[in-house]
Amino acid sequence: MKLNRGGSGEHGHHHHHEALKFSNFFFMPERPRDYLVLFTRVSVLTCLIFSVSLVLRITFLSSSSASDYSSSYGLRFSAVPQKALALPPTRSLGPINISHVQFCIAGAAETWLDRSRYTSLWWRNTTRGFVWLDKPVKLPKNNSDNRFSIPVRVSDSGWTRFRFSSSRAAVRIARTIWDSYQLNLPDVRWFVMGDDDTIFFTDNLVKVLAKYDHEQMWYIGGNSESVEQDVMHAYDMAFGGGGFAISRPLAARLANAMDGCLQRYFYFYGSDQRIAACVSEIGVPFTEERGFHQLDIRGDPFGFLAAHPLTPLVSLHHLVFLDSIFPNKNPIESLQTLTKPYNLDPHRILQQVNCHDRKRQWSISISWGYSIQIYSYFLSAKELEKPLQTFKTWRSLRNGPFTFNTRPLKPDPCQRPVTYFMDGAEDVRDSGTKTWYSVGDKNYGYCGKREHSRVTRVKRILVTSMKMAPEYWNKAPRRQCCEVMDGGGRRKEKAMLIRIRKCRSSETI
Ligand SMILES: *[C@@H]1O[C@H](CO)[C@@H](O)[C@H](O)[C@H]1NC(C)=O
Ligand SMILES: *[C@@H]1O[C@H](CO)[C@@H](O)[C@H](O)[C@H]1NC(C)=O
Ligand SMILES: *[C@@H]1O[C@H](CO)[C@@H](O)[C@H](O)[C@H]1NC(C)=O
DSSP states (O other): OOOOOSOSOOOOOOOOOOOOOHHHHSOOOOSHHHHHHHHHHHHHHHHHHHHHHHHHHHHHHHHHHHHHHHHHHTOOEEOOOOOOOOOOOOOOOSSOOGGGEEEEEEOOTTTHHHHHHHHHHHOOTTOEEEEEESSOOOOOSOOTTOTTOSOEEEOOGGGGGSOOSSOHHHHHHHTHHHHHHTTOOTTOOEEEEEETTOEEOHHHHHHHHTTSOTTSOOEEEOOOSBHHHHHHSOSSSOOGGGOEEEEHHHHHHHHHHHHHHHHHTTTOSOHHHHHHHHHHHHTOOOEEOTTOOOOOEEEOTHHHHTTOOSSOOOEEOOGGGBOOSSTTOOHHHHHHHHHHHHHHSGGGTTOEEEEEETTTTEEEEEETTTEEEEESSOOOHHHHTSOEEOEEETTTOOSOOBSSOOEEOOSSGGGSOEEEEEEEEEEETTTEEEEEEEEOOOOOOOOOSHHHHHHHTOOEEEEEEEOOOTTGGGSOOOOOEEEEEOOOSGGGGTEEEEEEEOOOTTOOO
8 A cells, every 4th residue: 555645635727638649640642632631631730830839938938937936935846848748869878877867756745845854865966856746835945954955846737637546646646757758858767756755775776777778668666565465456566655667768658658548547546556557558577676665564664674685775665654763763863874874885785794603602683784683592594584573564464474584573582682773884994884883672572581681781883894896786696794803801791893794705604
């Protein structure tokens, strides 16, 4: 289920926008009468082109006056002129960077002021794209925290003529691919759709998209973590909240087909389902990338984020509905905390590394930049890789099934891990990092046994690592290794030093 897709009270003017059918409009005349018909059609077209250019000029004039108005109110809104669909783009060559992505964020006027807090966490001056709202909003002038840096656009009103069954906003949001494509911005290779509460880790998004040829048709994203959701909607579909990427050639076909699809698939619940159905008509399959996270779970996402799959973290979603990822912090503060290590070593964020302290018989699992779990007993690598189930399914709040295996949280507090959370990160010269983790309460209960209290005596852990090499994710993935270093001295019991490094070729965990 995709909540808060948009405000419920969208208004818009009924607007007729019939696409010209070029295939039937011109034809090779065979009989003399046909020449007359063709001549009439050519004249009609000439008139049309003239009037369209007139409309464009008028729209242009009115939008420039709208921006005069807006600057005095700190409003960032510009009218979208009705245009014919864009011409095929010129080829975009060279390695991909973030400027080749056009973001297409689904928002609603009613909730934008609040939701912009999420977008501003990842929006940079190199990101391109828009948040699409149902109507203009007045933004406060005070922009000291970079809140309103993502430009706002109002969806073309053409969407209002389509039928819908449950969510009217879903129609508008599905159509933002049309809105985005027809702007015809230069050098756009990918259109990346997301919700206003989707957090993108853009360096990793680029890393993942770099694997695919943007000149071909690709539809890339993630599905729901809750099997009940995949059964109800679809497995082979990119869930919108996790964000998904559409290469430019596919976006071109989709923009053309979208209005027909909206007519045919009016009975679907979400915008993402409408897009999936339309992509399927074009014959393009869904490509799953496991770093896109719809986060269709409830409760504490800790177990999931502490055992991320071995792939770059691309997105997070639904954090409004989940327990905060860091204890004693709200969702926004939590994300700000995660941003610190992310900025230092983006490709390593949440990457899991497991090792054992052989002397003390402890099992240790690090989710870099986020948390550390220590178990006072031995757990195999396979067990440590499995997320600890600290959460429930999204819709029915059950213990599963999920699209991955989970380990139940043991009823005995002594079997549960002692948890540590990142509270400091810094560069070590240019090529390495230090991150600190302090013991933090996840309310997993108290264990009085000696083995456990030996662990809880450790209050703080320092983790050192080299930054991930740029080619790390271009190779066959292999988890890195960690080793507990001998701290020595009297602080030995209270502090711990762990080094993350490449595994030796024959090394096992
Ligand atoms: C991305 O690459 C293009 C060339 O394709 C270049 O013009 C642009 O400056 C680059 N942007 C960033 C943010 O590196
Ligand atoms: C973009 O932001 C970076 C810092 O985040 C700054 O160094 C750079 O000058 C900015 N570029 C522009 C064009 O504003
Ligand atoms: C502007 O907003 C920031 C934070 O959002 C706040 O700290 C500051 O007091 C505001 N300034 C004014 C003049 O309202």
